[in-house]
Amino acid sequence: MSVRNYSPPWRRGVGYAALILFGLVFIGPFLIQLATSFKTDADAANNSLSLIPHPATLAAWKRIFGFTDNAGIPFGRWLTNSIIVATFITLGRVFLDSLAGYALARLRFVGRQAVFWSILAVLAVPGAVLLIPRFLVLKELTLFNSYPGMILPIIVDAAGIFLMRQFFVNIPTTMEEAARIDGAGVFRTYWSVILPMARPGLITLTILAFQGSWNEFQLFLVSTSDPKYNTLTTGLAKFSSGQLGAGTQYPLTLGAALLSTIPVAIVFFAFQRHFIGGQLTAAVKG
Amino acid sequence: MTSSVGSTTGTAGAPLVVPAVTAAPPRRRRRRGSALRRQERWAGWLFVLPALIILLVFLVIPIGLAFYVSLTRWDGLSSPFGGGAKFVGLDNYKNLITVDNLTRQNFATSIRNNFYFVLFVVPLQTALALFLAVLLNNKFLKGRSYFRTAFFFPSVTSSIATTLVFLFLFSGSGAINQLLGFVGIHGPNWTADSRGVFHQAVRVVGVDSAPGWAQHQFFNLSWWDWFSGPSVAMVVIITLVVWTTSGTFMLMFLAGLQNINDEVLEASEVDGATAWQRFRLVTLPMLRPTLILVLTLGLISTWQVFDQIYLTGNNPATITPAYLSYNQSFQNSAFGIGAAIAFMLFALIILLAALQRRLVGTGED
Numbered sequence: 001m002s003v004r005n006y007s008p009p010w011r012r013g014v015g016y017a018a019l020i021l022f023g024l025v026f027i028g029p030f031l032i033q034l035a036t037s038f039k040t041d042a043d044a045a046n047n048s049l050s051l052i053p054h055p056a057t058l059a060a061w062k063r064i065f066g067f068t069d070n071a072g073i074p075f076g077r078w079l080t081n082s083i084i085v086a087t088f089i090t091l092g093r094v095f096l097d098s099l100a101g102y103a104l105a106r107l108r109f110v111g112r113q114a115v116f117w118s119i120l121a122v123l124a125v126p127g128a129v130l131l132i133p134r135f136l137v138l139k140e141l142t143l144f145n146s147y148p149g150m151i152l153p154i155i156v157d158a159a160g161i162f163l164m165r166q167f168f169v170n171i172p173t174t175m176e177e178a179a180r181i182d183g184a185g186v187f188r189t190y191w192s193v194i195l196p197m198a199r200p201g202l203i204t205l206t207i208l209a210f211q212g213s214w215n216e217f218q219l220f221l222v223s224t225s226d227p228k229y230n231t232l233t234t235g236l237a238k239f240s241s242g243q244l245g246a247g248t249q250y251p252l253t254l255g256a257a258l259l260s261t262i263p264v265a266i267v268f269f270a271f272q273r274h275f276i277g278g279q280l281t282a283a284v285k286g
Numbered sequence: 287m288t289s290s291v292g293s294t295t296g297t298a299g300a301p302l303v304v305p306a307v308t309a310a311p312p313r314r315r316r317r318r319g320s321a322l323r324r325q326e327r328w329a330g331w332l333f334v335l336p337a338l339i340i341l342l343v344f345l346v347i348p349i350g351l352a353f354y355v356s357l358t359r360w361d362g363l364s365s366p367f368g369g370g371a372k373f374v375g376l377d378n379y380k381n382l383i384t385v386d387n388l389t390r391q392n393f394a395t396s397i398r399n400n401f402y403f404v405l406f407v408v409p410l411q412t413a414l415a416l417f418l419a420v421l422l423n424n425k426f427l428k429g430r431s432y433f434r435t436a437f438f439f440p441s442v443t444s445s446i447a448t449t450l451v452f453l454f455l456f457s458g459s460g461a462i463n464q465l466l467g468f469v470g471i472h473g474p475n476w477t478a479d480s481r482g483v484f485h486q487a488v489r490v491v492g493v494d495s496a497p498g499w500a501q502h503q504f505f506n507l508s509w510w511d512w513f514s515g516p517s518v519a520m521v522v523i524i525t526l527v528v529w530t531t532s533g534t535f536m537l538m539f540l541a542g543l544q545n546i547n548d549e550v551l552e553a554s555e556v557d558g559a560t561a562w563q564r565f566r567l568v569t570l571p572m573l574r575p576t577l578i579l580v581l582t583l584g585l586i587s588t589w590q591v592f593d594q595i596y597l598t599g600n601n602p603a604t605i606t607p608a609y610l611s612y613n614q615s616f617q618n619s620a621f622g623i624g625a626a627i628a629f630m631l632f633a634l635i636i637l638l639a640a641l642q643r644r645l646v647g648t649g650e651d
Contacts, residue, residue, distance in 0.1 A: 007426040015424055019433045022418060026529070027436050032461055033451045048454065049461040100337035108323070109330025115338065122341050124639060125349070128590035128608040129632040132615055132625050133348030136355060140365065153344035156337045186329040215444040217593050222616070233446045240450055241597055250454050257447035268442050272435060275442065276537055 030258075037061065037255030044250040060251035064259065075256055077228065078235035082214060082260070085150050085231060089213035092155035094206050098198065100156075101164025102190060106176070123158040127218065135222040149223045150231075154216065160205055167201035168194070204274040211264050211275075232260035356625035362615065371622070378626035389623060391506035392602070392610055398507065400589060400606040402516035406524045407531075408584040414532045415580065416573075419539030420565065434540070438533035445530070445593040452526040453477060453597065476522050480603035482514025483521060517603035523594045531587075535580045542576035543569070582642040589635055607631045 007015075031051055036044045037060050038053040047054065062068050064075045103109070104116055134153055135144070143149035171194070179193045195202070217233040224230070230238065240253050268275055355366050356378055364370030382393050418437050422430050440448060455461045456476040463473035474481075488494075496510030504512060516524060546569060554564050570577075595609040605613070607627055615624030 007424075012426060015421065015427045018421055019427065019429075022421075023433055023436045026440055026533070029448075029451050029455060029529075030439075032455065036454065044454075045457075045459055048457070048459060049464040096337050096340070099333045103330045103333035107326050107330035107333065109327045112330060115334050118338075119341070122345060124636075125345065126586065126590050126632065126635045128592050129611075129628045129635075130345070130348070131592075131608075131612050132355065132621065132628055133352035134344065135615075136351045136366070137344060137348040140351070140367070152340065156340040158341065161337060186325050190333075211442055215446075217444070217446055221596075222612075233444055236450065237446045237593075237597055240453075241599055250457075253450055254454060257444075257450045261443045261447050264442055264444070265439070268439065269435075276438070 030261075033254045033258050037251050037258055039251050041249065041251060044254075048250075057251075060255045063252055064256050073235065073239055073252065073256060074227075074230075075235075075259070078230050078232045079259075081229060081235075082231040082233075084147060085216075085220075086210060086213040088147075088151045089155055089216075090206060090209040092151070093157060093160050093209040093213075094202060096156045097160035097205060097209075098164045098195070098202060099190075100161045101166075102168050102194060104161070104165045105168035106173075106194075107186065119158050119161055123162065131218060131222050134219060138223050143223075145224050145226045145229060147229070150220055150229065153223070154213065154219055157209075157212070160209060163205055163208070164198075164201060167198060167204075171197055200274070203271065207267055207271050207274050210267060214264055232256075236260065352625045353629060355621055356629050358622050360621045361619040362621050363619075366621070374622065378622045379630070382623065382626055382630070386506060389614075392605065393607070393627065394505040394507050395511075395602055396605045396607045396610040398512055398514070399516070399520060399604060400591065402514075403520060403524060403527075403591060403606065404585065404588045406516060407527050407588050408581060410524070411528045411532050411535060411584055412577070412580050414528060415535035416539050416577075418532065418536045419543055420569070422536070422540060423543045434536075437536055440530045441533035443530075446597065448530055449526060449594045449597045452522060452529075456522045456525075474518050477519050477598060479518035480601070481518055482511075482516070483518065484513055484515030485510075486518075487515070519598065519601060519603040523591070523598065523604060526594060527588070527591065531584070535584070538576055538580055539573065542573045546572045578642075578645055582638075582645070585638055585642075586635055589631065589638070 032049070035051045035053055036048070038056050038058070039047075040053075040055065040057050040059065043050075043054060059068075064073065066074075066076060100119075104112065104119075138144045138149045138153070141149075143152070175193055175197065176189055179189045184193070215233065216231075217237065220229075220231050220234045221237070224234070227235075227238075236253065236257055351367075355371065357375055358366060358371035358373050359378075360366045360371035381387075382390060384390075421427075422434055422437075424430075456463075458475045458478075460476075462476070466473040485494075496508060500510035500513070501508050503509075550568055550572075551564055554568050559567065590608050591606050592608040592612070595604055595606050596612070598604045600613055600617070608631060611624045611627040611631065613624075614627065615621045618624075
């Protein structure tokens with residue numbers, strides 16, 4: 001009998017107790033968030049721990065979806081903007097990152113090492129110091145307050161290029177060579193032989209790109225000032241910054257925040273394996 | 287891996303870990319002469335060119351522009367390159383470091399705040415992530431994958447959404463204070479409380495104001511203020527960030543744990559080692575590379591904390607250099623000062639990254 005498969009009951013008990021305790025710590029806040037969105041403002045402020053709204057009301061949700069005169073927040077516009085920018089950024093990253101990743105992994109061209117090291121250097125630039133640089137360049141290119149200004153700066157990401165390079169390096173070369181012997185050129189080989197084989201890598205990249213662009217905040221904050229370009233992140237942040245201290249409208253903001261989390265949550269639960277693998281590859285190998 | 291770490295950090299920007307470079311693909315035999323080689327040569331450039339142009343135009347050049355702006359006085363309105371900004375050399379940097387004024391005081395405060403933030407978040411998130419990974423690695427527990435999902439979930443959600451939830455949980459009559467109320471503790475008004483935690487701690491032993499030596503000023507803050515510890519408001523952000531990022535680091539530890547040979551652990555168990563001895567003498571040394579990675583990523587992303595601070599507002603109890611850089615530029619129209627702060631932060635992070643390389647170097651020997 002393997003030693004490690006046996007464990008005294010008390011140790012199992014402690015193990016399960018710890019799992020459940022931390023499960024509550026990590027998921028509890030989301031449950032409170034959900035319950036709060038069905039509460040009245042007064043109930044949310046006074047019985048914030050309770051998971052049962054008393055009285056239960058749809059008032060916050062009606063305001064979020066604009067079914068009242070006092071709409072509160074332009075949720076529809078934020079959602080539309082988030083969908084637009086996340087779609088373009090995700091498509092762009094999947095296409096451009098995989099092209100560059102393939103070239104770095106497989107194509108022999110003069111300067112490949114230099115390109116490789118430059119992208120490595122870019123990867124090392126901390127995001128928080130890019131706030132002012134991004135604002136500056138968008139202003140100079142007159143892309144400030146525009147969709148292209150929200151999309152182009154992050155339509156390529158160095159981490160995604162490395163993820164794909166790593167992936168392509170690990171694909172066997174035999175298929176590629178066979179295609180070439182059959183007379184296919186570089187582009188044809190890439191499009192009809194390599195890409196179909198790279199599906200798992202592309203799925204991972206798609207998911208990470210979607211999650212990243214959906215949750216993006218800093219670029220949208222410095223690339224727009226007109227409220228009509230607010231996304232779910234900037235809209236919610238600007239709406240609540242400095243206002244939450246007043247203790248009002250918690251059901252509204254938490255409900256909207258919950259809705260903004262749902263698309264990523266669905267993708268997360270559906271493709272968890274890719275999420276985890278991708279996060280690790282991205283973190284450990286670049 | 288933008289999100290993966292940090293967002294402190296949220297997922298805070300691209301984390302600065304230097305990827306392990308895999309070996310270049312093996313040189314293939316040239317089966318089809320030089321025509322294909324020639325095609326490959328320009329195809330390679332064609333493939334990387336779009337990505338390179340984007341990174342150049344929206345990342346490399348902008349950093350250069352911002353460095354120029356850090357040498358000017360510019361209000362953000364007209365173009366800084368067409369005479370809209372007054373060139374002042376290194377004045378912005380000098381002012382931040384040498385001139386005795388409110389800006390320097392804010393800068394010093396932001397550095398103090400961020401220092402205590404890092405001091406608490408990095409060890410706490412590393413310890414929690416390691417603990418959860420070891421817990422999930424216990425093969426006799428059922429349903430582990432569900433709990434792994436639960437622990438990881440906060441890591442993938444938006445920093446804005448989770449911050450809003452935490453500000454609610456930590457509000458005056460919020461869930462945390464209600465929980466504390468059950469055990470008879472009257473909780474503080476968390477996010478509005480700017481008192482330092484260390485100050486509160488020494489109160490217990492009767493010290494409730496600065497002793498003489500601590501009244502001396504250093505960079506516009508008294509020594510008493512430097513040793514304040516994180517503010518009560520910052521404790522909320524510390525808790526939030528530990529909660530959001532532990533899941534990602536937990537996955538890294540889990541991957542590391544799975545590489546540890548079971549036989550080594552079993553052998554030590556047969557030799558009579560207790561669970562704690564096995565962990566300390568076998569597991570921990572074997573996790574060293576992962577531990578260094580997690581500490582480095584944590585250190586780099588925590589110095590960039592921004593999103594969560596933005597939501598708590600312009601509060602001296604929680605401002606950090608990244609936030610101050612934004613606030614000086616976009617709210618105070620002092621882009622030169624803001625850019626100078628950003629570049630000092632940049633230098634600090636590069637320094638930390640260099641330190642990491644040395645550490646990793648010794649870790650792999």
